Amino acid sequence: xxxxQLSDRLMYIAIYTLLTLLAFLTFxxxxxALVISFNKGIDTSMGGVTFWPxxxxxxxxxxxxxxxxxxxxxxxxxMRTVVGTLFSILATSILAYGLSKRELMGRKYYMVICxxxxxxxxxxxxxxxxxxxxxxxxxxxxxxxxxxxxxxxxIIFRTFFQGLPQGLEESAKIDGCGHWGTFFRIVIPLSGxxxxxxxxxxxxxxxxxxxxxxxxxxxxxxxxxxxxLKQILSSNIMTEQMSNMDSAAQGQLAKMQSVxxxxxxxxxxxxxxxxxxxxxxxxQKYFVKGVLVGSLKE
Amino acid sequence: MAQISVKPESDVPIPASKQGNLSRLKRQWDLxxxxxxxxxxxxxxxxxxxxxxxxxxQDYSIFKGFLHSPWVGFKHFEMFFNSPEFFNVMRNTMxxxxxxxxxGFPAPIILALMLNEVRHMFFKRVIxxxxxxxxxxxxxxxxxxxxxxxxxxxxxxxxxxxxxxxxNEPINFLSIPKLFWSILVTTTVWKEIGxxxxxxxxxxxxxxxxxxxxxSIDGANKFKQIYLITLPSIMPVVIIFMIxxxxxxxxxxxxxxxxxxxxxxxxxxxxxxxxxxxRVGIQNSRYSYATAVGLFKAVISVGLLTMANYLxxxxxxxxx
Numbered sequence: 001x002x003x004x005q006l007s008d009r010l011m012y013i014a015i016y017t018l019l020t021l022l023a024f025l026t027f028x029x030x031x032x033a034l035v036i037s038f039n040k041g042i043d044t045s046m047g048g049v050t051f052w053p054x055x056x057x058x059x060x061x062x063x064x065x066x067x068x069x070x071x072x073x074x075x076x077x078x079m080r081t082v083v084g085t086l087f088s089i090l091a092t093s094i095l096a097y098g099l100s101k102r103e104l105m106g107r108k109y110y111m112v113i114c115x116x117x118x119x120x121x122x123x124x125x126x127x128x129x130x131x132x133x134x135x136x137x138x139x140x141x142x143x144x145x146x147x148x149x150x151x152x153x154x155i156i157f158r159t160f161f162q163g164l165p166q167g168l169e170e171s172a173k174i175d176g177c178g179h180w181g182t183f184f185r186i187v188i189p190l191s192g193x194x195x196x197x198x199x200x201x202x203x204x205x206x207x208x209x210x211x212x213x214x215x216x217x218x219x220x221x222x223x224x225x226x227x228x229l230k231q232i233l234s235s236n237i238m239t240e241q242m243s244n245m246d247s248a249a250q251g252q253l254a255k256m257q258s259v260x261x262x263x264x265x266x267x268x269x270x271x272x273x274x275x276x277x278x279x280x281x282x283x284q285k286y287f288v289k290g291v292l293v294g295s296l297k298e
Numbered sequence: 299m300a301q302i303s304v305k306p307e308s309d310v311p312i313p314a315s316k317q318g319n320l321s322r323l324k325r326q327w328d329l330x331x332x333x334x335x336x337x338x339x340x341x342x343x344x345x346x347x348x349x350x351x352x353x354x355x356q357d358y359s360i361f362k363g364f365l366h367s368p369w370v371g372f373k374h375f376e377m378f379f380n381s382p383e384f385f386n387v388m389r390n391t392m393x394x395x396x397x398x399x400x401x402g403f404p405a406p407i408i409l410a411l412m413l414n415e416v417r418h419m420f421f422k423r424v425i426x427x428x429x430x431x432x433x434x435x436x437x438x439x440x441x442x443x444x445x446x447x448x449x450x451x452x453x454x455x456x457x458x459x460x461x462x463x464x465x466n467e468p469i470n471f472l473s474i475p476k477l478f479w480s481i482l483v484t485t486t487v488w489k490e491i492g493x494x495x496x497x498x499x500x501x502x503x504x505x506x507x508x509x510x511x512x513x514s515i516d517g518a519n520k521f522k523q524i525y526l527i528t529l530p531s532i533m534p535v536v537i538i539f540m541i542x543x544x545x546x547x548x549x550x551x552x553x554x555x556x557x558x559x560x561x562x563x564x565x566x567x568x569x570x571x572x573x574x575x576x577r578v579g580i581q582n583s584r585y586s587y588a589t590a591v592g593l594f595k596a597v598i599s600v601g602l603l604t605m606a607n608y609l610x611x612x613x614x615x616x617x618x
């Protein structure tokens with residue numbers, strides 16, 4: 001590379017400094033939360049815990065993992081994410097495959113029905129009243145059924161299916177496969193990357209969503225962890241919750257007076273973030289593609 | 299006829315009457331079976347609520363149901379326009395979303411331009427990995443982290459300010475109405491800046507490198523190259539996203555405001571249309587009124603989008 005002009009060199013210095021600063025400002029808050037979650041609660045409240053745990057301890061996590069309600073919430077989140085993603089991807093891709101076939105009668109009308117929903121929706125209240133009259137309130141299925149078809153994902157699937165080589169499908173047809181057989185035996189195995197990308201995004205949505213359960217679920221046994229976390233944060237009910245715990249956990253707690261509501265909520269937050277951090281490398285591998293497909297289509 | 303159906307893409311038009319739509323439908327029943335259930339789900343879960351919007355013109359009551367509730371015209375709209383909250387809600391919605399637009403829109407573009415100049419691939423990848431991450435965190439986690447950073451109970455920001463001797467006592471940032479907009483906008487920009495830059499990075503990657511070579515031979519420095527080549531090249535993408543952003547001008551945000559504006563002291567500055575709809579609709583069960591407020595917002599949004607697209611079409615970059 002040719003020698004840089006002075007103005008260019010100054011610009012590079014500015015860019016590298018600004019980017020480093022931005023990375024620090026993005027990373028530090030997560031790091032600090034992690035540090036607090038691994039620090040003795042009482043020590044944290046004495047102040048000054050920033051970059052490194054001062055008195056390392058696992059007791060915050062012990063309390064979290066002994067709290068049956070939080071564990072149950074974690075389980076509900078896992079179930080919702082797995083079942084919701086599986087069903088939604090399956091239903092959406094089947095619809096997309098059908099709509100990708102030119103010989104489908106009424107294809108144009110079906111597409112119009114789908115696309116209108118991308119621009120208009122009924123809004124919060126009519127949707128709420130519909131789900132209530134369908135008896136979905138306080139059931140697990142409210143997480144799954146209303147969002148079964150994602151039109152956005154359907155269009156991405158459909159574009160992908162249309163780009164598949166026609167020869168394979170035709171030879172399957174000659175071998176006696178119907179549309180369903182072709183879909184499951186030929187098309188699905190060929191669609192690995194697009195299924196992976198859309199599954200990841202759907203799974204992240206399901207894992208992160210806290211609002212839907214906050215209006216449809218009042219039964220504590222069905223609350224996912226994000227919604228519980230929201231309740232903990234907004235009313236700081238953690239202290240109250242500690243006194244409501246079963247006696248075994250309370251005995252544990254008596255031994256660990258050093259746990260505070262702040263250290264506990266940080267530990268809970270880390271537990272709720274862990275799955276995202278675990279899939280993040282895969283997300284990174286796929287999401288650039290996903291974003292591009294989405295943005296190019298519209 | 300069997301022969302024709304083997305190649306349905308045949309250019310020879312088949313008179314529909316001769317073929318018989320019903321028998322065609324029968325023959326592709328398995329294909330129809332793939333589509334019809336999904337379409338029915340969409341009709342139920344998207345179209346019934348759209349139809350249900352009409353209850354904005356009713357006095358809806360759960361006991362009478364949608365079909366038997368009395369029609370009242372624009373009563374709920376008038377109630378909203380005359381309500382004491384109207385001014386605050388509209389002001390907050392406009393101010394918050396304009397702030398988000400003015401800061402949150404250019405920020406990812408600037409980040410993409412900066413990342414594009416980075417020559418050390420490892421450094422670039424580290425920065426990208428870190429800045430994309432917050433997008434994938436739920437708002438609950440992000441709000442929790444912000445609350446912890448800003449808390450009076452030894453939050454990092456207060457620790458820093460105290461160490462710099464700028465304050466004597468920890469400040470309870472999230473209970474000061476004056477600071478709420480800044481905190482909110484900073485947080486949303488912080489969360490989305492990295493992810494928002496991906497699209498612009500892709501647009502920049504599509505620029506022909508020979509243009510830069512020509513420019514540098516002509517003696518243009520880096521800054522000039524960015525200003526005269528990179529920016530104009532990504533302009534079409536920028537304008538499309540600008541149109542979308544203008545169409546979203548009344549979406550000031552929802553989850554972020556609900557979670558960061560928990561403190562009731564903040565209501566005066568944190569109430570926006572959507573949180574208002576949520577509060578009066580879900581929490582106070584004033585269904586028709588809340589639907590009317592939501593419909594008011596939707597109508598203005600469509601108007602804004604149409605207007606923005608008209609302007610964009612004049613400049614030659616239209617969305618549709």
